[in-house]
Amino acid sequence: MSESSIAISARGLRKHFGDLVAVDGIDLDVEQGICFGLLGPNGAGKTTMIRMLQASSPLTSGSLEVFGMDVEKQSREVRSRIGVIPQEDNLDPDFSSMFNLIVYARYFGIHGTEAKKKASDLLELVGLTEKANEKITNLSGGMKRRLIVARGLINNPDLLILDEPTTGLDPQARHRVWDQIRSYRRSGNTILLTTHYMDEAELLCDDLAIVDGGKILVRGSPKDLILSTVGKEAVEFLASYEDGGATLDRIQILIEDLGAKFSRIADRIIAYGSGIHDLADEFETDISIQDVIRRRATLEDVFLQLTGRQLRE
């Protein structure tokens, strides 16, 4: 792989906040032209890494480059080529949708009629043309998110960074944002996406890393990760009654005897591999099991296997 085809390159990347280690020696290369996912529970170090990329958080040690440029020494150049779509709504509430984009364009040296044209093109792209003159306070959550996406595209970034872009959105709004991400990816740009929606990552990412405790646990395409970590199939045993827990304990012992992988969360056990089918049949009619669900293994299963079986708050 030649140096020029790498969008993001981290070597021994570390970030400490006092005693807390947010990023613990990460080595990472992200190719240009792909959608790369950074997945992990809350506090895994995802947002810290994004802040480091835009030089809002100084590196404790190691190196971090974007398109071969050092993020700290050439921070302005780096930021002029990236677009950041943050988790939170930080639009200007005093401005209209259109003027939010025009003001933001100025920071990238885009002015006058060029800025206006760019802004109205982007409003059309995200389907907000009719809301061009609407104040931000009158927009719905989904509209605001789309406007933030449009704002992140104002400088035609070569690298688009999205930090949990669909958190809190209704299904329709999520699909619209996904559409925009995919179409941007199709035009040959690089995308870095953080999320803890595994379906989102599975759908959008060509390549991804699951991080926890500031370290990369696994790296690969969603398909490969699913196959290598949990296999193709999964069965969920869902406990129903008060004594369901005891039945789950029994199932767990049987699974352990089979040597199959499993995750136990709250009221259910999810077991993986084709050897589980007989067990599924056996407990299908058990009164203390509310349901037995046979399904395709997903990235969520990989995530649960690797990050201690539950999402942390």
Place this chain on the structure above:
Amino acid sequence: MKEIFGVSPVMVHMVWRRHLDVWLRTWKTNLLPPLVEPMLYLLGFGFGVGAYINQMGGVSYVEFIAPSILAISMMFGAFFEATYSAFVRMYYQKTWQAIAATPASANDVLVAELVWATTKSVVNATMMTAAITFVGYLVNMQLVSFSGAIMMPIVAVPIGMMFAGMGLILTSHTPSIDWFNIPFFLLINPMFILAGTFFPLSEFPVVAQNIAYCLPLTHAALITRSLAYGDGLNGMFYSVAYILILMPVVVFVGITRCRKRIVS
């Protein structure tokens, strides 16, 4: 991109314009408080209380407090912007964070805050000079000398920048927006009364005079008084020096400490 001490003048200008654009969109409501409140002091105290006072500091009471009100409006213009308004932009609207994702840097954003706060100070000084001159015209008094009227917006630059820097230091420290009440009640309000603004410092006991001479507003008020009386900056050496020394110190500390808060 051209930089001076790591700050890009072009970016500072762009961030400053954003603040100006917000202000211009809401100028009708923004213009009232800085104009109406000091005018009430001028009319209420100057003419109301002034009717019972023959002279203060060698002039009529309204002539005495007119320049004080100019200094106070310069202080409020910058201080309010660098505390409450800056905190809203940093904490509630996340404006700083949004801009930090563009080629503008944290230093650019903070310098733009100071320049904008100073701008508010200059705008206040200009408007109040015009308003006080107009009131003086109505009652047939010259409350601000001609040279003083020209100089007011100019001295508002270092005075405003000094109060802006002080405000930014508080903004770097404040845990919540309500916390600003503490410096407002313990620092700004006492200064408002005790900085030789509503009665001359010579009326104070010596200890209180010495304390007053430590306060930034005292020196701002001494300067606006000298200008309003048509004496220019004659005899203002210590006050000018006070401001020109304190200003860069608080600006540096304010930027450094605020930077620590947003770049971590």
